Amino acid sequence: MKTIGYCAHDQNSPLVPFTFERRALRSNDVAMEILYSGVCHSDLHTARNDWGWTTYPNIPGHEIVGRVIEVGSDVSKYKIGDHVAVGCMVDSCQECEPCHHHEEQFCENGMTQTYNSPDRQTGDITFGGFSKHLIVREEFVLNVPQTLDLSRVAPLLCAGITTYSPLKTWNVTKGSRVGVIGMGGLGHMAVKLAAGMGAEVTVISRSENKKADAMELGADHFLISENSDQMAEKASYFDLIIDTVPVKHDLNPYTPLLKIDGTLVLVGQIGPVAEPLTTPLIMGRRRIAGSLIGGIKETQEMLDFCAEHNILPECEMIRMDEINHAFERMERSDVHYRFVIDMATLEAEA
Numbered sequence: 001m002k003t004i005g006y007c008a009h010d011q012n013s014p015l016v017p018f019t020f021e022r023r024a025l026r027s028n029d030v031a032m033e034i035l036y037s038g039v040c041h042s043d044l045h046t047a048r049n050d051w052g053w054t055t056y057p058n059i060p061g062h063e064i065v066g067r068v069i070e071v072g073s074d075v076s077k078y079k080i081g082d083h084v085a086v087g088c089m090v091d092s093c094q095e096c097e098p099c100h101h102h103e104e105q106f107c108e109n110g111m112t113q114t115y116n117s118p119d120r121q122t123g124d125i126t127f128g129g130f131s132k133h134l135i136v137r138e139e140f141v142l143n144v145p146q147t148l149d150l151s152r153v154a155p156l157l158c159a160g161i162t163t164y165s166p167l168k169t170w171n172v173t174k175g176s177r178v179g180v181i182g183m184g185g186l187g188h189m190a191v192k193l194a195a196g197m198g199a200e201v202t203v204i205s206r207s208e209n210k211k212a213d214a215m216e217l218g219a220d221h222f223l224i225s226e227n228s229d230q231m232a233e234k235a236s237y238f239d240l241i242i243d244t245v246p247v248k249h250d251l252n253p254y255t256p257l258l259k260i261d262g263t264l265v266l267v268g269q270i271g272p273v274a275e276p277l278t279t280p281l282i283m284g285r286r287r288i289a290g291s292l293i294g295g296i297k298e299t300q301e302m303l304d305f306c307a308e309h310n311i312l313p314e315c316e317m318i319r320m321d322e323i324n325h326a327f328e329r330m331e332r333s334d335v336h337y338r339f340v341i342d343m344a345t346l347e348a349e350a
């Protein structure tokens with residue numbers, strides 16, 4: 001299938017239109033027309049080879065919402081016209097223990113990522129959602145509940161599941177005390193989802209800038225991390241803190257805020273953090289943990305939860321040809337709170 005997307009040809013150039021072939025439909029494949037694509041920080045990092053593992057040409061995009069246009073002969077869950085979604089993964093071995101436990105993101109043989117990852121059968125590098133069409137095996141396609149506003153669903157597929165999964169893993173429920181560090185794409189979803197689960201939510205931020213937004217999105221409290229009196233007041237307070245900060249930072253101001261057995265879970269920064277002090281960990285049996293997106297089953301559960309509670313990201317809709325400007329704004333954290341590309345704007349270029 002011939003289609004068009006936006007690709008980076010190397011780490012220094014802007015994304016440009018690119019015509020390419022999607023694979024022929026396999027018997028268990030779903031083909032979709034992409035309607036909306038969210039823009040994640042990983043897209044920017046990968047396009048610019050910040051992590052050193054990018055293959056060019058690179059078509060980013062792993063927050064994808066579309067409409068089914070064709071299905072393979074063995075597909076049973078979807079039919080032409082259905083509204084569907086794809087997140088960060090498009091395949092896994094389906095045979096190892098994590099795969100059997102619906103945690104394909106931890107597949108022992110390596111999940112296939114939506115872009116910049118070799119196809120398990122052909123070895124061809126996958127191309128992501130900044131494109132007109134996508135072909136994915138049925139098991140990795142999600143159903144979009146009808147009541148959700150389709151134009152705002154896309155960021156749930158990465159930002160949504162990345163924050164939903166730790167909330168579930170650490171059993172957040174009515175009355176749990178949840179802290180959220182950093183209020184960007186991930187953080188604002190953590191606030192909405194935790195509030196939706198009935199938790200008492202506190203946004204922890206360096207300055208008061210985002211206080212009004214935080215309260216509007218569902219936070220109960222706002223804690224300024226530069227204010228030592230406020231921080232001391234919240235010592236041993238939280239059951240769970242979700243740390244969404246995407247750059248190297250110091251965890252030591254935050255660990256004393258946890259209750260005994262409380263957990264600070266990292267979802268933003270892949271790479272080094274400042275040297276952690278063990279005293280607050282040992283003296284309070286506190287934990288520092290990490291979490292990576294979520295499995296397909298849990299991602300579907302998250303979409304259904306968002307439909308039930310009418311939870312959607314705050315989005316800024318852009319045209320496909322505005323992507324390079326959007327990347328620049330993301331670097332300055334100048335986005336409220338996620339860019340979504342209206343993929344109909346790519347049609348004109350094709």
Ligand SMILES: [Zn+2]
Pocket residue numbers: 040041042043062088158159
């Ligand atoms: Zn992402």
Ligand SMILES: [Zn+2]
Pocket residue numbers: 092093094095096097098099104106107108109110
């Ligand atoms: Zn596996």
